Amino acid sequence: MTAATPLFCAEPARRDTAQQLAERFALPLVTQRPQEGYWLELGPERLELLTSGKHGAVYAEFVEGAARHRREQGGGRGQPVAKAIGLKGAKELPRVVDATAGLGGDSFVLATLGCEVTLLERSPVAAALLHDALERARWHPDTMDIARRMTLVHADARRWLAAQAELPEAQRPEVVFVDPMFPDTDKKSAAAKKGMQAFQQVIGDDLDSSELLAAAIAAATVRVVVKRPQRGPAIAGVKPSAVMDGKSTRFDLYVIKALRPTP
Numbered sequence: 001m002t003a004a005t006p007l008f009c010a011e012p013a014r015r016d017t018a019q020q021l022a023e024r025f026a027l028p029l030v031t032q033r034p035q036e037g038y039w040l041e042l043g044p045e046r047l048e049l050l051t052s053g054k055h056g057a058v059y060a061e062f063v064e065g066a067a068r069h070r071r072e073q074g075g076g077r078g079q080p081v082a083k084a085i086g087l088k089g090a091k092e093l094p095r096v097v098d099a100t101a102g103l104g105g106d107s108f109v110l111a112t113l114g115c116e117v118t119l120l121e122r123s124p125v126a127a128a129l130l131h132d133a134l135e136r137a138r139w140h141p142d143t144m145d146i147a148r149r150m151t152l153v154h155a156d157a158r159r160w161l162a163a164q165a166e167l168p169e170a171q172r173p174e175v176v177f178v179d180p181m182f183p184d185t186d187k188k189s190a191a192a193k194k195g196m197q198a199f200q201q202v203i204g205d206d207l208d209s210s211e212l213l214a215a216a217i218a219a220a221t222v223r224v225v226v227k228r229p230q231r232g233p234a235i236a237g238v239k240p241s242a243v244m245d246g247k248s249t250r251f252d253l254y255v256i257k258a259l260r261p262t263p
Helices: 012-024 065-073 080-085 105-112 124-139 144-148 157-165 187-192 194-203 209-219
Strands: 007-009 038-042 047-051 096-098 117-120 150-153 175-178 223-229 242-245 249-255
Touching: 007 012, 012 038, 012 124, 038 124, 047 124, 065 105, 080 105, 080 175, 080 223, 080 242, 080 249, 096 105, 105 117, 105 144, 105 150, 105 175, 117 157, 124 144, 124 150, 124 194, 144 150, 157 209, 175 209, 209 223, 209 249
Parallel strands: 007 038, 096 117, 096 175, 117 150, 175 223
Antiparallel strands: 038 047, 223 249, 242 249
16 A cells, blocks of 8 residues: 655644644644655645655646636636536536546636536545645635535545435436546656656556446436547446547546436
């Protein structure tokens, strides 16, 4: 089993926050900055994943940077992920579960468009980064309403979705979104994304994607959407009902009515 990623508090005034993060996500709280490997560091502004290697800090962000650009210039319901979820032309917005939340980019887009989104993340490192980003977003006037539509759950998505499948249909999510992390074999892409390489190194690959897809199909009432690299293989098991192609990614759609006909 991989050793837990330590948490170092670099800002004395935030020691209580660091203690709360350590307890909530079962992270070992250390009193000195590690000299090697990977660690989480809580500074005056945010929580970051750092390493002694060459890449920069990795963190989740919903207020500034790319999140701000997508919030202000994102293209609304015409965005690929929004169309894949089924928002274009929808009269009622679906309840969405992001089963592999990662750093929360797609969840944020959907919440920006008005969806209630549950973010599932089993990695304590990713969950802690998401928690920190959501806390910052809840205090900023530009994002507080969006952040209120985002609920973080630190859990194994397979088990969480299995429990949802036992609930009455009205209480289950209409859409489950899955973006599994696979080994990156594209060397150009890997060289350009050293920070995300580090994130993947700590988080690990989703090698149980077939089980996750089955759990998602059992829980969703309308569709399951799987985000994949354009040339990546479909998840083994159930064949997609339809495929939406994009420039660098595609979306494999699993329509519940087609897969699970009502008797």
